[in-house]
Amino acid sequence: MRNIFKTSYVQDIRLFEHGGHVFWYGLLLILVFAAPLVLPQFFVGEMSLVFIYAVAGIGLMVLTGFTGLASLGHAAFLGIGAYAHNYFVTKVGVPFPFALMLAGFVSAGFGIAFALPALRMTGIYLAIATLAFAVIIEQVFSHWASVTGGFRGVAVAKPNLFGWQTTTEVHFYYICLVVLIVITLGTRNLLRSATGRAMMAIRDSEISAQSMGIHIARTKVTAFGISTFITGVAGGLLAHKLQFISPEAFDLILSIQLLLMIVVGGLGSLHGCFYGAIVVAFLPQFLSLVKDVLPPSIGNIPGLQGGVFGLILVLFILLEPYGIYGRWRKTRLFFEIFPLYRRATFKRQRGYLKTERMK
Amino acid sequence: MTSPNGALLEADKLTIQFGGLRAVDQVSFVVKPGEVYTIVGPNGAGKTTVFNLISRIYDVTDGRIVFQGHDITRVPAHRIARMGIARTFQNIELFEHSTVLHNLLIGRHCRNRTNLFTEIFFTPGVLRQELEHREKVEKIIDLLELQHYREQIIANLPYGVRKMVELARALSTEPTLLLLDEPASGLNIEETDDLANYIDDIKNDLKITILMIEHDMRLVSRVSDRVLAMNQGRVLAEGGPAEVQRHPDVVRAYLGA
Ligand SMILES: Nc1ncnc2c1ncn2[C@@H]1O[C@H](COP(=O)(O)OP(=O)(O)O)[C@@H](O)[C@H]1O
Ligand SMILES: [Mg+2]
Numbered sequence: 348m349r350n351i352f353k354t355s356y357v358q359d360i361r362l363f364e365h366g367g368h369v370f371w372y373g374l375l376l377i378l379v380f381a382a383p384l385v386l387p388q389f390f391v392g393e394m395s396l397v398f399i400y401a402v403a404g405i406g407l408m409v410l411t412g413f414t415g416l417a418s419l420g421h422a423a424f425l426g427i428g429a430y431a432h433n434y435f436v437t438k439v440g441v442p443f444p445f446a447l448m449l450a451g452f453v454s455a456g457f458g459i460a461f462a463l464p465a466l467r468m469t470g471i472y473l474a475i476a477t478l479a480f481a482v483i484i485e486q487v488f489s490h491w492a493s494v495t496g497g498f499r500g501v502a503v504a505k506p507n508l509f510g511w512q513t514t515t516e517v518h519f520y521y522i523c524l525v526v527l528i529v530i531t532l533g534t535r536n537l538l539r540s541a542t543g544r545a546m547m548a549i550r551d552s553e554i555s556a557q558s559m560g561i562h563i564a565r566t567k568v569t570a571f572g573i574s575t576f577i578t579g580v581a582g583g584l585l586a587h588k589l590q591f592i593s594p595e596a597f598d599l600i601l602s603i604q605l606l607l608m609i610v611v612g613g614l615g616s617l618h619g620c621f622y623g624a625i626v627v628a629f630l631p632q633f634l635s636l637v638k639d640v641l642p643p644s645i646g647n648i649p650g651l652q653g654g655v656f657g658l659i660l661v662l663f664i665l666l667e668p669y670g671i672y673g674r675w676r677k678t679r680l681f682f683e684i685f686p687l688y689r690r691a692t693f694k695r696q697r698g699y700l701k702t703e704r705m706k
Numbered sequence: 707m708t709s710p711n712g713a714l715l716e717a718d719k720l721t722i723q724f725g726g727l728r729a730v731d732q733v734s735f736v737v738k739p740g741e742v743y744t745i746v747g748p749n750g751a752g753k754t755t756v757f758n759l760i761s762r763i764y765d766v767t768d769g770r771i772v773f774q775g776h777d778i779t780r781v782p783a784h785r786i787a788r789m790g791i792a793r794t795f796q797n798i799e800l801f802e803h804s805t806v807l808h809n810l811l812i813g814r815h816c817r818n819r820t821n822l823f824t825e826i827f828f829t830p831g832v833l834r835q836e837l838e839h840r841e842k843v844e845k846i847i848d849l850l851e852l853q854h855y856r857e858q859i860i861a862n863l864p865y866g867v868r869k870m871v872e873l874a875r876a877l878s879t880e881p882t883l884l885l886l887d888e889p890a891s892g893l894n895i896e897e898t899d900d901l902a903n904y905i906d907d908i909k910n911d912l913k914i915t916i917l918m919i920e921h922d923m924r925l926v927s928r929v930s931d932r933v934l935a936m937n938q939g940r941v942l943a944e945g946g947p948a949e950v951q952r953h954p955d956v957v958r959a960y961l962g963a
Contacts, residue, residue, distance in 0.1 A: 356840040359807075360833065536828040540836065541818040543825075548812045551801035558761055559879065560787035560816025569822065615803065 360539060362532075379524060383517040392516045397628040398523035399584045402530050404608045404620035406577030409534060411606070412614040413543065414570040415550030416466075417474040420481030421605045424575045426488055426597030428454045428582020430495050433503050433592065438494075443506045447526070447583045454579020455572045457484075462571035466564060481602060488594035500593025503586045523584055530577055535617060537573070546570050547615075600653050607660045613670025622671040630656070713772070714739040714915050715883055720759055720769035729755045731939035732769070737883070742909055742916045742929050746950070747936035748959055753919045754796055756936075757885050760917075761793050762786050773883070787816035790882035794872045794889060796919075800860045806871050807856050810846065813878030814839040846877045849912075850904060866897045870904075877908070884908065886918040890925050898925055905929045923951065935959070 363369045383391045407421050432450035435441040441449060465476045488495045495501065506513050506522060513519060537543045545566045548556040557563055586592050604627050612623025634655060638646040648654075667674055715737040722730045730752040737743045745753045758764045760771055762783040771779050773789060781789070792813075801809050818839070820832045847853055850870050855863060860871065869889060876884055889905075890898045902925055908914050909929075920926050926933060926947055933950040935942040943953040950956055 356837055356844075357833075359840070360836050533826045536832075537822075537825050540825040540828065540832050541815055541820055542822055544808065544812050545815055547804060547808075548801050548815070551803055552799045554763065555795065555799035555801070556812070557763070557783045558787060558793055559812055559875070560784050561812075562782075562784045 362535065380521075383520050388516050391520050393628060393632070395516065395520045395523040396588060397624045398520075398527045399581055399588055400605075400608060400624035400628050401620050402523075402527050402584065403578050403581035403605055404612065404624050405530055405534050405617065406574045406579075406581060407605050408609050408614075408617065408620050409546070409577065410570055410574035412609055412616070412619070413538065413550060414546040414567065414574075416567065416570065417470070417606075418477040418574075419474045419599070419602050419606065420477035420479075420484075421574075421578055422597040422599070422601035423481035423484035424454045424458060424578040425582035425585055425601065425605075426484060426592075426594075427457050428579030429503075429586035429589075429592050429597070430488065430501075430582075431579065432583030433501060433586050434494055436507075437504070443508050447580055450583040451576040451580040454582065455576035458571045458575025458578075459568055462568045466567045466571075478599070478602075481597075481599065485594050485597060488597065495594070496592075498594065500591055500596075502591050503589065506587055519587060523588075526580065526584060530580065531617065534573075534577070538617070542566070542569065550615075600656070603653070603656055603660070607656050609670075610660055611663050611670055613672030614668070616670075616672045618675075619670050619672040622675075626671075630659075711736070712738060714774060715760070715917065716770075716772040717756070717760070718770040718772065720756065720771065721767050722755060722759060722764055723767045728939050730759065733936065733939070733941055734769075735934050735941070735944065737915060737917050739915055740909070740913065741931040742905065742918060744918045744920055744926050744930040744933045744947070745936060746920065746923075746926060746933055746956075747942070750938075751936040751959075752939040753936060754887055757793060757887055757919065760786075760885065761791065787879045787881075790880075791885065792876035792879040792881035792883075793885035794869075794876050794887055796887040796891070798865075798868050798872055800868060800872055800875070802861045803859065805857050805859055806847075806852060806863075806874075807843065809860060809871060809875050810843040810878045811839055813875040814842065816879050817842075842880070843878055846874050849877070849907065850874050865892050866894070869893060869897075873904070877912070877914075881914055883915045883917060886916060886920075888919055888921060890920060890922045898922060901925065902928050923947075927951075 363372065379394075382394065386394070403421070403425060406424070407418060410416050410418055410421075428450040431453040432446050435446035435449050436443065439446075461477075461480050465473060465480075468476055489498055491497075506519065508522075513522070538547075545556065545561045546569075548559065548561055549563060549566055553563055556566075589596060608623030608627045609619060610623070611626050612619030612621065631652060634652055638651070640646075663670060669676075713736040717733060717735050720730050720733045721728065733752070733756060735743070745756065747753055755764065759766055762778070762781055762785075766779060769779075770777060773791065776789070778786070778789065801812060804812075818835065820835050824832050847856060850873065852867075852870060852874055855867055855871070860868060863871070869892065873886070873889065876886075886905075890901055893901060905916060905918075906929065909916060918930070930947050932945065933947045934944045935950050935953065935956045937955075937959040942955045942959060943950050945953075
């Protein structure tokens, strides 16, 4: 096992814990920046989708993974971001980066407006409320034709950066990558300071969070605001990626995909967003390959893709609740301390009775 | 700062009704600065409920709570820590998925002065604040000898250590008054002796006033300046530890008569 000798508190606060991290993240950064030079166009396009999903995943992770509030309606915020971004770019003429930020703010406005009354609910009730919200928003997309183009949808042009018209998948790849890096760093900063700790405290015990001076309602609304801001920004990018947006692009399946992403990746870790995004972005490709191999009677079942998504979600919740990131940490520890690894290392101890636990 | 009558905390005819049950009924007592004041009584007497009233988790049906001369009867729960009242819970309410260090840093929340926007950019001001929190927390880790557990996840710690972590988290808020709900329950004899020493340190070195609920009479006699006995929501007796234990009503309550 790696034993890090600490000589200063700053070491625990820094962005990277030790030199090894700096090296590996630096290498990763070089790789993703160099990738478009060698990858085929199609793959570059798929990677930008991974980046967009990862941004959206970070958005949902802030709410569900770190604050413990489930949402089944985050596709609506992607949609709000997408329509708002396109509106600001085409109808108002706002430059691309500012339009993207405005899209985030519009989405956050809706998120906060939803959260203020809805946060009296928790758990499954909140999840159902978010679902209802998403259904309503989808109706708005369909009927507010002057902004959204109604059922017929609207075409979205390629981004224009202060007069420079981007043209290729590679240009877009870099835009998505930069947005992802900015969002990741901002979120990471938040998580290592007081607001992030407050969110995690609420996730684990509201009653003691309150007694530590955390304003529960305000922190939850903040989490909703940040989460929907990030998801809105992802929506703005997604609009360009799809090139054409219509209400059915932001349906329940997309919300479930987002949830699948953070559960598969690993709830409560930023790394999880990236693993999950890769899985969700490539799964449809993989499924269509598998479909060709399967007998038509199975391969052509309607809703196969949604079914597989649902099945994976359930299997992960049952078998690997800490997701891919959790599995990776276990595997790494296994090799680090081989042959001392005990199967029970990551097993949680039997919980103590909480008979008098307050609601 | 104290009330004109020299009290740090004053409970005045506290009453709370749950449906048909008066869990706490006209309970009055005064905690003086610097003392260890202990509430005893059989299970269901209403002791924890008194704590929940003081930490404003429940609203009183009737009565008043005065802390340092301020009426806190209607102050929202999340402001209590900042006013200087910290607590532990009878059934340990730690943040289970986080490390010991992280739990104690959450204890610092009520002393935090950064805002969302500076945090997103992690400005030098935020860094300075984080270091300040860390230094405060390390002092408490040293005091309660938790160095060994600093980086461990709560869910993997034994019960006795968790109790100490909860005490440490309460101390991280820099309280004037510390509420301890059955701090010795579930601890073995050595751990209880350690606890008694820690309570002495907290009282004498940190100058923190302690209001405690406890069943272990050996511990109560050793650390308490004054004791209040309750049963069925009412006050039975108040006085020195030995005096209260001898009180006929208290003896009867414990025998279940
Ligand atoms: N939230 C609540 N709702 C209803 N009854 C409660 C509630 N909290 C406590 N009580 C009741 O109040 C009485 C006192 O409980 P408590 O203060 O926990 O006793 P203890 O002295 O053992 O700490 C018990 O009868 C308990 O069932
Ligand atoms: Mg109790």
